Amino acid sequence: MSSLANNYKRRKLSFKKGNGSFLYATNGKKYLDFIQGIAVNSLGHANPHLVKAINYQSKKVWHVSNAFIIPEGEKLAKKLTKKTFADSVIFQNSGAEATEAAIKVARRYFYSIGKPKKNTIICIKNSFHGRTIAAIHASGSKKMTTGFGPKVDGFDHFEFGDHKKLKKIITNNTAAIMVETIMGEGGIKVIPDWCLKELRKICDKKKILLILDEVQCGIGRSGKFFAYEYANIKPDIVPIAKGIGGGFPIGAVLMTKKVSKAMIPGTHGSTFGGNPLAMTVGNAVMDQIFKKGFLTNVRKISNYFIKELNNIKKKYPKLIKEIRGQGLLIGIQLFNDQNKFIQNLMDNKLLTIRAAENVVRILPPLNVKKSEIDLALNIIKKVCKKYKV
Numbered sequence: 001m002s003s004l005a006n007n008y009k010r011r012k013l014s015f016k017k018g019n020g021s022f023l024y025a026t027n028g029k030k031y032l033d034f035i036q037g038i039a040v041n042s043l044g045h046a047n048p049h050l051v052k053a054i055n056y057q058s059k060k061v062w063h064v065s066n067a068f069i070i071p072e073g074e075k076l077a078k079k080l081t082k083k084t085f086a087d088s089v090i091f092q093n094s095g096a097e098a099t100e101a102a103i104k105v106a107r108r109y110f111y112s113i114g115k116p117k118k119n120t121i122i123c124i125k126n127s128f129h130g131r132t133i134a135a136i137h138a139s140g141s142k143k144m145t146t147g148f149g150p151k152v153d154g155f156d157h158f159e160f161g162d163h164k165k166l167k168k169i170i171t172n173n174t175a176a177i178m179v180e181t182i183m184g185e186g187g188i189k190v191i192p193d194w195c196l197k198e199l200r201k202i203c204d205k206k207k208i209l210l211i212l213d214e215v216q217c218g219i220g221r222s223g224k225f226f227a228y229e230y231a232n233i234k235p236d237i238v239p240i241a242k243g244i245g246g247g248f249p250i251g252a253v254l255m256t257k258k259v260s261k262a263m264i265p266g267t268h269g270s271t272f273g274g275n276p277l278a279m280t281v282g283n284a285v286m287d288q289i290f291k292k293g294f295l296t297n298v299r300k301i302s303n304y305f306i307k308e309l310n311n312i313k314k315k316y317p318k319l320i321k322e323i324r325g326q327g328l329l330i331g332i333q334l335f336n337d338q339n340k341f342i343q344n345l346m347d348n349k350l351l352t353i354r355a356a357e358n359v360v361r362i363l364p365p366l367n368v369k370k371s372e373i374d375l376a377l378n379i380i381k382k383v384c385k386k387y388k389v
């Protein structure tokens with residue numbers, strides 16, 4: 001009997017070590033890991049650059065309070081702002097904390113300019129912004145909020161793509177629109193460029209803020225550092241997490257100078273957020289992702305992978321409904337429940353994970369090799385063959 005609470009339905013599999021795209025299980029088998037801790041291990045398992053960075057820093061200083069200047073954090077924030085829309089950063093430890101911070105920044109901004117009633121955040125129904133009390137209500141998912149009342153006020157929802165409804169629910173009390181640039185848990189639904197452009201326009205017109213949750217799709221996962229870059233727009237606030245730590249828990253909220261002015265001393269904080277150990281790993285991740293040609297290669301390998309998956313789809317038009325995604329955030333949407341399919345892939349030593357709408361979610365490390373993509377394609381083909389459709 002496990003002493004852990006039962007809040008996860010866990011697969012009966014565990015691992016003794018990992019290396020790049022592979023995991024070595026305690027059952028003696030070697031698995032191609034195309035989950036990577038759900039888009040967290042952006043550089044694969046036991047990446048030598050990250051191992052070196054964490055070893056180096058672990059012998060110096062792990063943690064000091066944010067009451068002091070933390071040079072490693074200054075450095076990572078500088079890198080993040082230099083490469084993005086943002087002018088400043090607050091570090092956290094997880095995605096939910098990052099989205100919470102994003103909500104706080106938006107509200108505090110309007111408070112600071114004398115409009116405290118502008119505090120409602122508009123989100124997409126059944127999106128995913130994390131598991132804290134505020135984040136589950138932001139997500140607007142009945143499944144996540146049930147049993148966790150009272151309902152948290154200050155969130156309004158529209159259905160994915162329903163801009164008519166969106167325009168209708170913007171009121172004088174609206175502070176921001178917050179959406180995932182690519183909906184991850186929701187089924188790998190990419191918000192199209194025209195739609196992001198329209199969201200930016202609406203926000204400008206209504207003088208409200210655009211928050212793009214890139215916790216899952218950010219940090220190179222989409223093939224650009226941020227997925228919104230494809231649409232050539234600039235958000236006001238972006239929460240990040242997953243990929244930035246390469247496996248070490250790091251979250252952050254990135255923001256423009258305009259809104260960051262509201263975040264004066266005492267308005268927000270985190271004991272652990274931005275400690276030297278975490279920041280050193282974050283810096284090492286950034287250095288790899290911004291190596292010349294790294295993101296170009298992500299896009300190249302993604303094009304190949306998606307093209308080949310579409311070829312498989314053509315062969316099994318009654319099994320596979322759609323190939324979704326961008327970069328290395330990819331979904332195979334089936335017509336029917338995907339759990340058996342995922343189990344079959346696992347039996348053939350390929351690890352994938354579900355997302356909503358019958359989607360098999362595939363998240364290779366960003367430095368995946370073409371030969372590993374080919375291995376995955378062969379396993380997927382083999383599993384498809386079992387289905388007589």
Ligand SMILES: *Cc1c(COP(=O)(O)O)cnc(C)c1O
Nearest residue numbers: 094095096128129130184215216
């Ligand atoms: C995973 C995720 C979160 C929550 O991150 P945690 O680290 O689990 O708190 C928030 N937003 C999006 C888009 C995510 O994918």
